Amino acid sequence: MKFSIGTKLFLSFLCVLSFALGVGIYFLVVTEKALQEAVGQTSLFLAEDLIERIDKDIFDKIEQIQLYVQDTPLQEELQSSNQAFEELSDSLDYIQKQDEVWRAFPEQEVSPFMEELITGKISDSLRNEFLVFWEQKYGFPAYGEVFVTNRYGVNIAQTGKTSDYYQADEAWWQKAMENGFFVDNIEYDESAQIWTMPIGVRIDGEQGEFLGVIKAIPLAQELFAQAELTGKRYETTRIWLLTAEGNLIYSTGSFQMFRDLSQEDFFQRSRKGQGFFVSTEGESEKLFAYVQSGGFRDFSGLGWTLLIGHDTSEVFAPIRNLQRTFILVGIVLFLLAATFAVVFSRMISLPLKKLTMAAELISKGNLDVSIEVMSQDEIGKLAEAFGNMTKELRELYASLEQKVQARTEELKSQVIELDKTAKLLVRRDLELSEIREREQSKLKELDVNSRRLVRRDFELMQANEKLREMDHIKSEFVSIAAHQLRTPLTGIKWTLYSLLEEDVGKLNAEQKKFATDSYRSTNRLIELVNDLLDVARLEEGRAGFVMRQQALDPIIAKTVKRFKKAAKEKGISFSLELPSSGLPLISCDDEKIGIVLENVLDNAVKYTPPGGKIKMSVKEEKNHLTIKVQDTGIGVPSEQVSRVFSKFFRGENARLYQTSGTGLGLYLAQNIVEYHGGTISFASKENEGSTITLSLPIPEQKKTSD
Ligand code: ADP
Numbered sequence: 001m002k003f004s005i006g007t008k009l010f011l012s013f014l015c016v017l018s019f020a021l022g023v024g025i026y027f028l029v030v031t032e033k034a035l036q037e038a039v040g041q042t043s044l045f046l047a048e049d050l051i052e053r054i055d056k057d058i059f060d061k062i063e064q065i066q067l068y069v070q071d072t073p074l075q076e077e078l079q080s081s082n083q084a085f086e087e088l089s090d091s092l093d094y095i096q097k098q099d100e101v102w103r104a105f106p107e108q109e110v111s112p113f114m115e116e117l118i119t120g121k122i123s124d125s126l127r128n129e130f131l132v133f134w135e136q137k138y139g140f141p142a143y144g145e146v147f148v149t150n151r152y153g154v155n156i157a158q159t160g161k162t163s164d165y166y167q168a169d170e171a172w173w174q175k176a177m178e179n180g181f182f183v184d185n186i187e188y189d190e191s192a193q194i195w196t197m198p199i200g201v202r203i204d205g206e207q208g209e210f211l212g213v214i215k216a217i218p219l220a221q222e223l224f225a226q227a228e229l230t231g232k233r234y235e236t237t238r239i240w241l242l243t244a245e246g247n248l249i250y251s252t253g254s255f256q257m258f259r260d261l262s263q264e265d266f267f268q269r270s271r272k273g274q275g276f277f278v279s280t281e282g283e284s285e286k287l288f289a290y291v292q293s294g295g296f297r298d299f300s301g302l303g304w305t306l307l308i309g310h311d312t313s314e315v316f317a318p319i320r321n322l323q324r325t326f327i328l329v330g331i332v333l334f335l336l337a338a339t340f341a342v343v344f345s346r347m348i349s350l351p352l353k354k355l356t357m358a359a360e361l362i363s364k365g366n367l368d369v370s371i372e373v374m375s376q377d378e379i380g381k382l383a384e385a386f387g388n389m390t391k392e393l394r395e396l397y398a399s400l401e402q403k404v405q406a407r408t409e410e411l412k413s414q415v416i417e418l419d420k421t422a423k424l425l426v427r428r429d430l431e432l433s434e435i436r437e438r439e440q441s442k443l444k445e446l447d448v449n450s451r452r453l454v455r456r457d458f459e460l461m462q463a464n465e466k467l468r469e470m471d472h473i474k475s476e477f478v479s480i481a482a483h484q485l486r487t488p489l490t491g492i493k494w495t496l497y498s499l500l501e502e503d504v505g506k507l508n509a510e511q512k513k514f515a516t517d518s519y520r521s522t523n524r525l526i527e528l529v530n531d532l533l534d535v536a537r538l539e540e541g542r543a544g545f546v547m548r549q550q551a552l553d554p555i556i557a558k559t560v561k562r563f564k565k566a567a568k569e570k571g572i573s574f575s576l577e578l579p580s581s582g583l584p585l586i587s588c589d590d591e592k593i594g595i596v597l598e599n600v601l602d603n604a605v606k607y608t609p610p611g612g613k614i615k616m617s618v619k620e621e622k623n624h625l626t627i628k629v630q631d632t633g634i635g636v637p638s639e640q641v642s643r644v645f646s647k648f649f650r651g652e653n654a655r656l657y658q659t660s661g662t663g664l665g666l667y668l669a670q671n672i673v674e675y676h677g678g679t680i681s682f683a684s685k686e687n688e689g690s691t692i693t694l695s696l697p698i699p700e701q702k703k704t705s706d
Contacts, residue, residue: 006349013341021330028326032319036287039315040276043233043289043308048274050239051306055296057223062181062199062299065216068129069203074148077122077157078203078211081150095154095166102165110161122148122157130216131159142222144189144196148203149173150212167213176200176213185302186220186249188258195220195249195257220257224250236284236311242267244303266290270305278312285312351379355386367394471539479536482529489529493522524660531664534595535647538671545592545675549699551583552625555590556597556618563601571610577617584620584698592672593696599665600629600692606658607690608633620698624678627694635686644682645670653686669694 003011068074085091098113105111110118117123126146134142147158153168167173175182184198196217203211224241241250246262248255261267266279270290278287286309295301313320351373358369369390373383496519498504500512507515537543560576567574604614612632619626636644636651643649648663655661666682673680677697684690 004349005352006345009345009348010338010341013337013345017334017337017341021334024326024330028319028323031322032316035316035319036276036278039287039310040289043287043310044274044276044291046233047239047289047291047306047308050308051291051293051304052296054223054241054304054306055293055299055301058183058197058199059296059299061216061218062183062201065199065201065214066181069148069201069214071125073125074122074157074203075205075211078148078150079205081156082152082211085150085152085154091152095152098154099164099166103163114158114161117155117158118160120157123159126157127159138222140222142218144194144217144219146214146216148212148214151210153213156212167215172198172200172215173213176202176215177210180298183299183302185243186258189217197223220249233308234310234314236286236314238309240305240307240309242305242307244305249304266307266309267305270307281309286310287312287315347375348379351375351383355379355383358386358390362390362393367397475536475539478532479540482532482536486526486529486533489522489526493519493526496522527660528662531662531668534668535664538668543592543672543675545589547587547589549585549587550590551585552588552590552593552618553578553583555594556583556627559594559597559601560616563598563605566605567614570605570608572605572608572612572614574614575616577615577619579618579620581620583618584625586625586676586696586698588676588696592675596669596672596694597627599669600694603665603692604629604631604633604690606661607631607635607654612689621695623698623700624695625698627696628691630689630691632689635688635690636682636684637686638684641682641684644684645680 085094088094102111102114105114126148130143130146131141145158145160145162147162148156149167150156153173154166155162164170172182172184180202182200184200186195186197188194189196197220198215198217200213200215202213205211237252239250239252240248240261242248242261246260246264246267248259248261249257264281266277266281266286266288269277269279270288272292274289274291276287276289278285280286281288288307288309290305290307293301293304293306354371354373358371361369367390371383371387371390373380496515499507499515500519534543556578560574564574564576601614601616608614608631614632615630617626617628617630619628634653634657637653640649640651644651645666646663647667649667650661650663666680670680673694673696679695681693682690683693
């Protein structure tokens, strides 16, 4: 639920007020209960007092009678009467006959026998004691009649005429004889037309022997005469005395004797014990206090109920007045408080409403709002603070607007710049995409080309494979051919040698010349065949390398010695440079390295004209042994330098300068060096000279040879 602050304040006021009224009402109810309790208790005490007094009055009467029957003349009279009856042969028959006669006598008349009994000495005493004395003392009669029977139950004295002569067959007589006394309930004596409450008392002799029974009939009204005087507390106070059956036997004010009230609510609620309650009686509501008669000493009472009632309108009159006043004051207070609540809540809520409206206007962007709140309280201060805040907001807003404008300008120029950059970027992007497209088409082309190349490569590989096969076949052929050629060639050589030595006879000059040429040619052929065989062995892997840890000093020395001599013979100077610390141990086949050195030095001597120089150096560099042979020979044309290690290659100038040569020496040298894990390189300039460099690996920590 949505309530405005005014409504909430108003409701709060109402809540507080309702609470206060509620507390007031609660206290009124509690006070009413307390008053009811107090009046009830007081009435109860009064009722107890009254009923006890009534019971005591009844007991007093019994005692009075008991005292009287001890009177000697009465006792003597009874004893003589009893004796007379004792002497009768059939007393019961006599009694019955007398009784019949008694009862048959007209009601309004008195027989001489009755007269005799009424006027007897004892009857006079009874009259004086019970009827005359009381009337004289209190001014009104206390007893209706009194009579005495002997132990046989027949009347011996009486103050008036009784309805029967024989009383022993009556219940009261029996009970009085058995219990000492008997009090009967209130009854209406039609002959005397009065309400009575008969009391029977047993008469005993001095030795305690049973003499007879006396019956006194007191008048009921006398018993309750005092109750009316003491029972009044309120104007409306009434007292009721009811029998156990609910018959009214006394009431203050006028009442109908023996009226049946057993069905009344107040009787039903007061049948047991004692207490008080509120109920209706007739037209009015009453607060009743009730108590049961409990008897007095030997007298156990007759089960009567005594009720005292007061109209609640009178009992609760002060409280009711208070209630009325309270309600009246409550209504006035409520109206006043409601009015104040409305005014106060307006006083609080109106400025708040103004503030809310102002806040709403501000939230919509209207900062030119002014709030007029006159009050000096917290709301007034809030309004003032709100006004200040609005003012500050206005200023802030203005400075913000300025800043925003400046920033907008800045941003605008930045946007223009950005726009330019963006356009440039777009152009660049376009260019890039064009380039990308071009690149892509190129890539496609390249892809096609690379596929083509791959295909070409594959074709080349196949061709190579074929070539290798052909090469292998050729090598095999060369090997077989060379092998087959070497033996006859060696034979021819030695034959020619014998001819030249003139072992078979003298040769003329011409013959000698032919033999010498043939000998040289055969030698060259043998050389070629040897080279071919070496190459074939290498290529077929039959070279039979024998690797050992060794220094190269011996093989270098041996080979250099041979070619130093050849150089000298040709008029070429030869120098050798070796490391002073000796040569390191390397893993090699010295014979094969010898072949390499032979080929290299042979070329240097062969392709260097007389007067030239050959310089050989051996150096240990890092993990390599470097052997360099430099000459000042004919060199190799620059376009052919790269081919010097090819099989059967011979330089053009070399072929013109030197006819002998197989083009296999460097090919062999390269294969051997590479087998050792080393490298071989060749550098040259035509007509200036050549440098060939070998590099062989030195195993770690094995450098010296001794
Ligand atoms: P050849 O038996 O022809 O010497 P090689 O295989 O030893 O065959 O050498 C191949 C070719 O390299 C030679 O024919 C020559 O053209 C060139 N060549 C090698 N060494 C030298 C050198 N020291 N001076 C000039 N040319 C050389």
